[in-house]
Amino acid sequence: MSTTTASDQLLVRPKRADARRNYEKVLSAAREAFLEGGEDTSLEEIARRAGVGIGTLYRHFPNRQALLEALYAGEVEELSRSAAELDAKEPWDALSLWFERFIAYLATKRALAGELLNYMDKDAPLFAASRASMFAAGEPLLKRAQEAGVVRPDVEFGEILQMVMGIGKIPTADPAQTEHMLRIALDGLRYRPQD
Amino acid sequence: MSTTTASDQLLVRPKRADARRNYEKVLSAAREAFLEGGEDTSLEEIARRAGVGIGTLYRHFPNRQALLEALYAGEVEELSRSAAELDAKEPWDALSLWFERFIAYLATKRALAGELLNYMDKDAPLFAASRASMFAAGEPLLKRAQEAGVVRPDVEFGEILQMVMGIGKIPTADPAQTEHMLRIALDGLRYRPQD
DNA sequence: TACGATACGGAGGGTCCCTCCGTTTGTCAA
DNA sequence: TTGACAAACGGAGGGACCCTCCGTATCGTA
Numbered sequence: 001m002s003t004t005t006a007s008d009q010l011l012v013r014p015k016r017a018d019a020r021r022n023y024e025k026v027l028s029a030a031r032e033a034f035l036e037g038g039e040d041t042s043l044e045e046i047a048r049r050a051g052v053g054i055g056t057l058y059r060h061f062p063n064r065q066a067l068l069e070a071l072y073a074g075e076v077e078e079l080s081r082s083a084a085e086l087d088a089k090e091p092w093d094a095l096s097l098w099f100e101r102f103i104a105y106l107a108t109k110r111a112l113a114g115e116l117l118n119y120m121d122k123d124a125p126l127f128a129a130s131r132a133s134m135f136a137a138g139e140p141l142l143k144r145a146q147e148a149g150v151v152r153p154d155v156e157f158g159e160i161l162q163m164v165m166g167i168g169k170i171p172t173a174d175p176a177q178t179e180h181m182l183r184i185a186l187d188g189l190r191y192r193p194q195d
Numbered sequence: 196m197s198t199t200t201a202s203d204q205l206l207v208r209p210k211r212a213d214a215r216r217n218y219e220k221v222l223s224a225a226r227e228a229f230l231e232g233g234e235d236t237s238l239e240e241i242a243r244r245a246g247v248g249i250g251t252l253y254r255h256f257p258n259r260q261a262l263l264e265a266l267y268a269g270e271v272e273e274l275s276r277s278a279a280e281l282d283a284k285e286p287w288d289a290l291s292l293w294f295e296r297f298i299a300y301l302a303t304k305r306a307l308a309g310e311l312l313n314y315m316d317k318d319a320p321l322f323a324a325s326r327a328s329m330f331a332a333g334e335p336l337l338k339r340a341q342e343a344g345v346v347r348p349d350v351e352f353g354e355i356l357q358m359v360m361g362i363g364k365i366p367t368a369d370p371a372q373t374e375h376m377l378r379i380a381l382d383g384l385r386y387r388p389q390d
Numbered sequence: 391t392a393c394g395a396t397a398c399g400g401a402g403g404g405t406c407c408c409t410c411c412g413t414t415t416g417t418c419a420a
Numbered sequence: 421t422t423g424a425c426a427a428a429c430g431g432a433g434g435g436a437c438c439c440t441c442c443g444t445a446t447c448g449t450a
Contacts, residue, residue, distance in 0.1 A: 016396055016447055042437060053399030155379060163376040166361035181358040184350060188383030211416055211427060237406060248430030
């Protein structure tokens with residue numbers, strides 16, 4: 001254990017060049033396959049597209065879920081970052097716009113999203129990072145809207161997130177319909193039982 | 196226009212006694228298995244529980260989907276019928292109560308519902324009957340609420356149904372949370388952009 | 391160059407859905 | 421009651437998929 005190498009290498013083990021290359025090949029083959037093909041593309045098919053053996057695929061991604069998660073991670077982060085630029089807008093607009101983007105994102109990556117949501121169902125811990133990222137980005141928007149009095153105070157961010165995901169997960173021929181449903185559901189956030 | 200009742204009998208050929216018996220055995224074994232076990236109980240397991248061969252199961256239900264549909268049909272009808280007794284209530288209460296029952300139903304039969312919704316996604320035609328039944332029961336409730344002015348006029352029943360299904364499909368540790376989300380989403384139905 | 395660590399790849403085990411077809415059983419006319 | 425035949429049964433097995441295991445090839449370094 002005479003690791004005299006640089007200290008920063010302790011966490012990130014230097015992978016072999018071919019390993020790094022194959023990792024990327026699999027990832028991009030998977031992205032491509034999920035986008036164009038069905039959501040149920042087999043891992044064997046993905047390995048073939050990537051030009052690697054199935055064993056190699058599994059070396060990098062211990063199971064289907066892990067591969068999905070790896071694909072997902074980058075996108076979620078991007079989505080989360082996009083919350084920052086909404087700070088300038090009105091509290092309500094910021095919140096609803098962000099969710100609209102989220103839905104739009106789900107729509108684009110329907111196949112991917114479907115799979116992910118499926119796994120999210122039964123094995124949440126794997127998505128802890130992504131979830132945390134979503135919370136970090138979206139929760140402040142909600143809080144701001146609630147403090148501004150434009151959103152009812154009795155809702156939590158997690159609830160809304162799940163609601164929106166549920167709506168987004170529904171496959172519809174017409175994307176506009178999904179957006180319509182989202183808008184209605186979000187309007188529920190500002191309903192006041194004034195009676 | 197209505198279907199000729201006489202011709203209906205042409206479709207129902209007298210089945211052999213053992214066939215009828217096995218049909219029921221499979222159906223009840225499936226119901227039991229899906230309720231207690233996971234949603235991914237294999238058809239082989241169901242056949243074993245029913246005490247029939249896998250071939251027999253497939254004779255009666257050409258595929259997994261068909262079995263689910265058969266299980267589902269009865270329940271949906273019951274749910275639909277329950278709309279009738281809501282006529283006496285206030286338009287809004289009737290509508291929201293009915294959807295609450297729907298959600299509750301989905302919660303009870305989570306496994307079943309999950310499977311069904313999955314199949315509904317990609318192969319709607321099979322569910323034409325069930326869908327029609329839901330529409331027949333629920334759409335009048337919506338219309339009534341809209342005419343009474345307690346629900347925004349720019350929504351269609353199909354949309355709401357999908358929205359509710361999406362929310363219902365989300366697995367949550369706490370059923371109360373699902374109900375909360377439903378209530379929020381439904382409140383969106385009566386939001387007025389009156390500001 | 392030589393050698394150990396690392397990574398590759400695909401055969402194969404286990405599971406599942408569904409089909410096919412030889413065998414069994416219910417039904418009914420004689 | 422009996423015999424014959426359509427109807428129904430049951431399970432072996434094909435095909436697809438996920439994932440594991442391990443002998444082989446390759447990389448990086450001394």
